[in-house]
Amino acid sequence: MVTFQIDINGDCIARLKAITEDEPALRAQVLLTVSEQEDLARISHPAQRIEWLACRVVIRQLVEEQGVDYSGLYKDEYGKPHLINSPWHISLSHTSGWAAAVLHKSRPVGIDIEPIREQFRRVVPRVLSESELVHAAGDPNRLAIYWCAKEALYKLYGKRQLTFREHLLIEPFTNGLEPLVGHVRLPDHKEQLIIRCFQEGPGLLAVAY
Numbered sequence: 001m002v003t004f005q006i007d008i009n010g011d012c013i014a015r016l017k018a019i020t021e022d023e024p025a026l027r028a029q030v031l032l033t034v035s036e037q038e039d040l041a042r043i044s045h046p047a048q049r050i051e052w053l054a055c056r057v058v059i060r061q062l063v064e065e066q067g068v069d070y071s072g073l074y075k076d077e078y079g080k081p082h083l084i085n086s087p088w089h090i091s092l093s094h095t096s097g098w099a100a101a102v103l104h105k106s107r108p109v110g111i112d113i114e115p116i117r118e119q120f121r122r123v124v125p126r127v128l129s130e131s132e133l134v135h136a137a138g139d140p141n142r143l144a145i146y147w148c149a150k151e152a153l154y155k156l157y158g159k160r161q162l163t164f165r166e167h168l169l170i171e172p173f174t175n176g177l178e179p180l181v182g183h184v185r186l187p188d189h190k191e192q193l194i195i196r197c198f199q200e201g202p203g204l205l206a207v208a209y
Contacts, residue, residue, distance in 0.1 A: 004200045012209055014102040014111060015062055016201045019054045026053035030060050033072040033084070047096065054099035055092040062103045063088075080158035091155045098202050104209055110156030115203040116144040123147075127164035135172045144204050145176035149195045152208035153182050156193065162186060170195070182208060 002018035021029075023046070030053065032040065043049045060070040063083065071084040083090055089104045091111040102111040117140075124143040125133055127150060136142040153168045162168065162184070171181040180195040195208045 002201075004198075004205075006196075006198060006200075006205070006207070008102075008104075008196060008207055008209065011105040011107075012102065012109060012207070013062055014100065014205070014207050015058050016098060016100045016113060016205055017054060017058050018201065019050060019097055019099055021050075021054070023050055023053060026050060026057055029057045031070075031072065032056070033074070035074060036072060039075075051094035051096075051099055055094050055101055058099050059083075059090055059092060059101040059103065062101055066103070066105075076158070078159050080155070091152075093151075093155070095202055100201075100205060102207050107209060108156050108158065110152040110154065110158075110208040111206065112148045112151035112155065113202060113205045114144060114148045114151070116140060120144050120147060129165055129169060131172075132170060141176065145173070145180075145197055145206075146170055148197065148204045148206040149180055149182060149208070152195055152206040153184060153193065156208045157184050157191075 004016040006014040043052055063070040073081045074084055075081055089109045091102050091109050093100045093111045093113045095113050098113055100111055100113045102109050120140055120143040124147045128146055132146060136146055149170050150164045150168045167186055169183045173180050176197045182193045182195045184191045193208050195206055198205045
């Protein structure tokens with residue numbers, strides 16, 4: 001089993017896991033609430049069901065390794081997941097064959113994993129500001145960092161009515177492996193955040209906090 005654990009700081013731990021189990025094996029590792037069972041029932045694609053379950057196995061492991069009972073997840077009105085009976089913050093992400101989760105004990109957090117794909121050249125420029133577009137310069141690695149970092153910011157913020165191009169901004173970076181500075185800028189909400197990117201697993205993992 002291939003697993004990467006990343007200790008971001010004393011309050012924040014992320015884990016990335018290669019998915020090797022089938023659905024029955026994953027179901028045996030995590031107790032789902034009624035609402036989670038209903039969510040799973042709405043997922044028809046077999047691979048997506050496995051990825052969804054694997055994320056919950058990873059977050060259960062992270063929580064229980066902190067010496068706390070895992071009681072499942074619930075979603076708020078925006079669809080953002082939260083731990084039941086715990087003030088800690090979490091975020092989940094999955095892609096083909098991989099599941100990731102992050103736990104932060106004191107502040108909102110967001111995580112995203114992405115393979116670095118050639119189609120980023122076509123897709124990512126649509127979500128970049130003018131200055132970000134100039135900085136990315138069509139480089140697939142920089143485009144992937146922008147995409148992954150903005151996804152992590154979006155998951156951290158956890159609400160609707162924002163666009164990646166206008167409201168989620170990343171300051172210029174050298175190679176993406178240093179801590180990035182991200183901003184959520186809305187008329188009624190402005191926040192500066194740190195994003196860490198790691199080259200692991202399928203390509204790139206980003207954690208915003």
